[in-house]
Amino acid sequence: GEDVEQSLFLSVREGDSSVINCTYTDSSSTYLYWYKQEPGAGLQLLTYIFSNMDMKQDQRLTVLLNKKDKHLSLRIADTQTGDSAIYFCAEYSSSNSNSGYALNFGKGTSLLVTP
Amino acid sequence: DVKVTQSSRYLVKRTGEKVFLECVQDMDHENMFWYRQDPGLGLRLIYFSYDVKMKEKGDIPEGYSVSREKKERFSLILESASTNQTSMYLCASSLGGPYKNIQYFGAGTRLSVL
Numbered sequence: 023g024e025d026v027e028q029s030l031f032l033s034v035r036e037g038d039s040s041v042i043n044c045t046y047t048d049s050s051s052t053y054l055y056w057y058k059q060e061p062g063a064g065l066q067l068l069t070y071i072f073s074n075m076d077m078k079q080d081q082r083l084t085v086l087l088n089k090k091d092k093h094l095s096l097r098i099a100d101t102q103t104g105d106s107a108i109y110f111c112a113e114y115s116s117s118n119s120n121s122g123y124a125l126n127f128g129k130g131t132s133l134l135v136t137p
Numbered sequence: 138d139v140k141v142t143q144s145s146r147y148l149v150k151r152t153g154e155k156v157f158l159e160c161v162q163d164m165d166h167e168n169m170f171w172y173r174q175d176p177g178l179g180l181r182l183i184y185f186s187y188d189v190k191m192k193e194k195g196d197i198p199e200g201y202s203v204s205r206e207k208k209e210r211f212s213l214i215l216e217s218a219s220t221n222q223t224s225m226y227l228c229a230s231s232l233g234g235p236y237k238n239i240q241y242f243g244a245g246t247r248l249s250v251l
Contacts, residue, residue, distance in 0.1 A: 065180075
């Protein structure tokens with residue numbers, strides 16, 4: 023399938039903002055998602071954005087979408103130690119008939135928040 | 138709240154054993170998925186199903202099969218487990234149709250094949 027790329031690691035200090043970046047290649051992506059995985063757990067949806075939007079804000083989370091550059095970012099304001107987890111970017115394209123309604127995931131970014 | 142339940146959190150099996158991983162969802166979702174997650178490789182789609190008794194291969198179906206006899210249950214079967222199938226297995230479900238298409242995940246089953 024099409025590629026979704028993320029950097030593998032990010033380390034920030036508690037109280038700072040974190041920015042996790044993601045690029046994708048499928049220009050027909052309809053929805054883009056951010057999932058969070060805490061140690062030993064499954065994936066939990068954090069937020070999603072429709073492709074005709076540029077930005078979405080939800081409390082401490084801000085998602086920015088640059089459709090021209092196929093770039094998605096997740097900003098976490100006032101990052102806390104409880105935000106330490108793996109963050110996955112994912113995209114869904116209705117043109118991807120090979121995998122039905124499956125999402126295409128990046129490899130995940132491990133966020134470490136230090137006191 | 139949507140709940141996706143995987144029957145086991147941890148499993149240890151021997152090479153050559155037949156292994157069943159069970160997944161149940163309680164939200165009447167049409168679509169169900171099995172992924173495996175390995176360090177450095179992210180999530181890879183094994184099989185998915187968009188209706189009862191329907192199944193489609195994902196990116197890495199070799200060595201696996203699936204069964205969906207009831208809408209709420211999607212089973213992953215390792216016919217003859219091998220050590221390279223040691224992994225974290227994640228089940229997910231989603232409502233039918235492309236709108237939002239949010240996938241809900243179970244807690245995962247960590248399988249070790251010795």
